[in-house]
Amino acid sequence: MDKTLADGLPLPQRYGAILAIALGITMAVLDGVIANVALPTIARELNASPAESIWIVNSYQIAIIVSLLSMSFLGDIFGYRRVYQCGLILFCMTSLFCALSNSLPMLTFARVLQGFGGAALMSVNTALIRLIYPQKYLGRGMGINSFIVAVSSAAGPTIAAAILSVASWKWLFLINVPIGIVALILAMRFLPPNQQKSQGQRFDIPSAIMNALTFGLLISAISGFAQGQSGWLILGELAALAVIGFFFVRRQLTLPFPLLPVDLLRIPIFSLSIGTSVCSFAAQMLAMVSLPFFLQSTLGRSEVETGLLLTPWPIATMIMAPIAGHLIERVHAGLLGGIGLAVMASGLFALAMLPHNPSDIDIIWRMVLCGAGFGLFQSPNNHTIISSAPRHRSGGASGMLGTARLLGQSCGAALVALMFNLFTTHGTHASLLLAGSFATVAAIVSSLRMSQSRLPQA
Template sequence: MRVQPSCKDGSVQSGASSPARSVPMADEQGLPLPQRYGAILVVALGITLAVLDSAIANVALPTIARHLRASPAGSIWIINAYQLAITISLLPLASLGDRIGYRRVYLSGLILFTVASLGCALAHSLPMLALARVIQGFGAAGIMSVNTALVRMIYPPDHLGRGISINAMVVAISSAVGPTVASAVLAVASWPWLFAINVPIGIAAVIGGFRALPRNKPHNSPYDYLSAVMNAFVFGLLIFAVDGLGHGEHRSYVIAEFVAAAVIGYFFVRRQLTQPAPLLPVDLLRIPVFSLSIGTSICSFAAQMLAFVSLPFMLQETLGFSQVQTGLLMTPWPFVIIFAAPLAGILSDRYSAGILGGIGLIVMTCGLLLLATLGAHHEPFDIAWRMALCGAGFGLFQSPNNRAMLSSAPRERSGGASGMLSTARLTGQTLGAALVALIFGVAPQHGPTIALYVAVGFSIVAAIVSMMRVVQRGTPASA
């Protein structure tokens, strides 16, 4: 029996061991096909859990609040605790993945998420549930921070767009079926089962991950703990400030939070400029294609969230549709992404992400403008095809944009690129939601229409920034 050299973490691979039992080591050509399928399945399961759990909790919030005898304002922390934990820990965990390996961070996050899901199911009070949701958010951040870095390890470069499109498709499906899953579970069981169903799925994903996920070569540079703390304060204060601005918090508190975030952020960025592999990837932001892709992502997700939050109010309060009808009318948007994302992934392996993203965002802009100009009397089909147009445009943009972001970064900095990808998405979503709250507070009567016009503006800016990547020279072909 011929014994192979040991891996970086000390494990030994044997030439006589079966492929299912061997731990794959990533190289420039990705994993061989049998292992590739298993690895991408594990990544898809993890993303499904993280995204689906957020959608389920949103729908079930009133039910949970009544059972725990919590006020509506207090129950919001069931959502905020999860999102806050994810946002402040994405970049630190992505940086940690570059150092100790993406596989370890991903599996640790998956284990933590699964255990915290059991804690959520067993919680009997709002503080207990909020604490479990914080832990669950840190686990979800471990999954989200390195999932696209793992995709880069799993797929060869000429098929990277297809791998990224699978992630986009999984996110779209999870977002689309979230309300349906929550309603189905609550129809036959109590709310703790919304979290308990994560446990067996999480266990299966962990077992599969230990067998299939690839290892990458980590580097031994010391971890910057001070930067991790500064990152948490900067993003945490910014979230509180933006949320307070949207919900009418006292102006002095909001200003103080913005000032504190700016001061800490200044010293945080200065510190990053002196690091060889910074936690906040300022080195990657110097790459024009990478920074333009980040800008495109923030603007596009802000536009999407502006529409997602404001459209239910327009459909119900202005056009007179019921809650059930509203859900059905909004379904074409994520549903079309399921088909558009794989097509965009294949195209992104051949054509410029700047052009594909620009075309997709122009299509999305047209859909948003058509929704904003809806009259008082429209048939459901007139609304549904406009939603589908938005989804087609967004699906065409997302996979090529993510591919450009990853492929423009050095391979050893895939963790930092993956973390920034998720951070840009969350930043755009947070900004969009806060702007809707602010618009509704200033102009409640015409709030939904104004919010959609603002979404059109963000989408136009995103399209322009995307097209700017076409003129860049000396960048990868995918950019």
């Protein structure tokens, strides 16, 4: 690696590089949340049930999960910049495919392909940030990254509401095209040059296949249980998961450059931070996917009103994320995360206990509480995951960060379908109670990190 990159990019180039990252991640995050508001409408137009429409969200997440670690490994070999640029191109093309879809199977397939593009963007995102920013400013860089994710989440419901008020849901996906073109131009000009792979490092195809099967079977079994599929089929998937997962992990332990970074999971603060991330994002997705159905179907709110009522959560996260990014220099991430997740859990339980006919204020202050707690947790947790790994393993750490987030979100989305099937008339209420439980568990796991050192490794 070029020695100058070890200390980050010079300021003019750094601004252009972080803008390229911001736009790309904005697209990927927008497509994870922008469809949530429109799910009832899409389900109605495509003649799908609410539980079936969850696949519009879940297929995108599953595609990212099964390919994220492979993409991050390719980034270590061929360069983070190249993988990121290819992801931008694929994401734009498949966004057009989504907009042209006229059936649930077609849209689901398009979302799978779009997920592969999103995986390329997310897999090397934080690895690029570690190259863009000097080590002493990494906390600020991760804070900015969390801010970008929060802004994108905040814009998602509002943009969705605005588009749906004047146009078809298909335009929700077309918005990616102009953003992607600008991001690609910036990426080609400003992102750091490709990294050279370590001697002997090569892409292991059997590991990639086993990785996809392991995570794919995991999400398929959870989703199948949620959808009420045959118990024997689910048991078969779990059995296959156990066998393939065993040989997958066993193979990774023998490789000098493992696809699944099992060596990083041996670092206590790294593995605890990954566990915290999975639980917290499952809680977030349980709430954000189930709430639109409650607001529209139960309370009779319009799509525009639904989008606006969901927006306070990410706006509060957007405000808290940069503050938490600066606090990490003085306060342990375990303490910040524990406090933030406890606040988030309080907000989720408060949402589950909404009065029969809540006013907008009743909903808004609860959403703010959830978002502020989540923002206090996110930046320090991401910083800990990246900085606790050695610098030469940034790609693996970045891939694990994204995998944990998407695994939690996919489990959350699948669990919404399960709650809707188990509690036909109170699906959202059950989802919010479960979300609060996940946030509580995450707060406990986060507090366990207090005994671990937070010093970054070389």
